[in-house]
Amino acid sequence: MPLQEFLVWISTYGYAAIFALLMLGIVGLPVPDETLLTLTGYLIFSGTLHFFPAFVCAFLGTMSGITISYLIGRVGGARFIHRFGGRLHIRQASVDRVHLWFSRWGHWTLTIGYFIPGIRHVIAIVAGSSGLEYRAFALFAYSGALFWTGLFICAGYYLGNSWQAFPETMTTIAFWVLGAVIVGCAAYWVVRVLRKRKRGI
16 A cells, blocks of 8 residues: 555544554455554654553554454464455465564464564464463453554654654564574573583483
8 A cells, every 4th residue: 555545544534544554464364564554653753643542542553453363363374364364465375484483482473473564464374273262362462462453553753754664674573583583592502401411300
């Protein structure tokens, strides 16, 4: 969706547009979520929007979208992905990768998955289809939503007129940070295994 359409939606429907677009974007429709959040921050900077209602609508929209995806996973799971995945730009390769991450890193994947385009649209479906309890899902998914929306909105606000450069840069940084975390965890696991073998455990 072009930037101009975002502006038209927000100008016409206000905070409700932020809520609806983020909810639909998290479910899987082609909405560049980071761009929308950073634009929201810029519109707060320019005085078009107020911070508190904009942030609340963004957070609730994200929370609603991730919850819908979780419920889809609980009810339909693999059948839903097979039937509708193509329409929501959900590829089987992404699903397989999320399954692998979820089996290795568990609930934390729900938190960090927001920062990886193509993953946040799938992770809640995988969590739901795996039978993860709602309480555990909510703790990790909603805390991730809070941090993700807050980070991009604040970035758009503080960057002001330079806001458009942030989403792409942040996505690149997120990939590097995730890679570093995975390497660090793998190194920690290897060290533990070697120590146990040395002790003869």
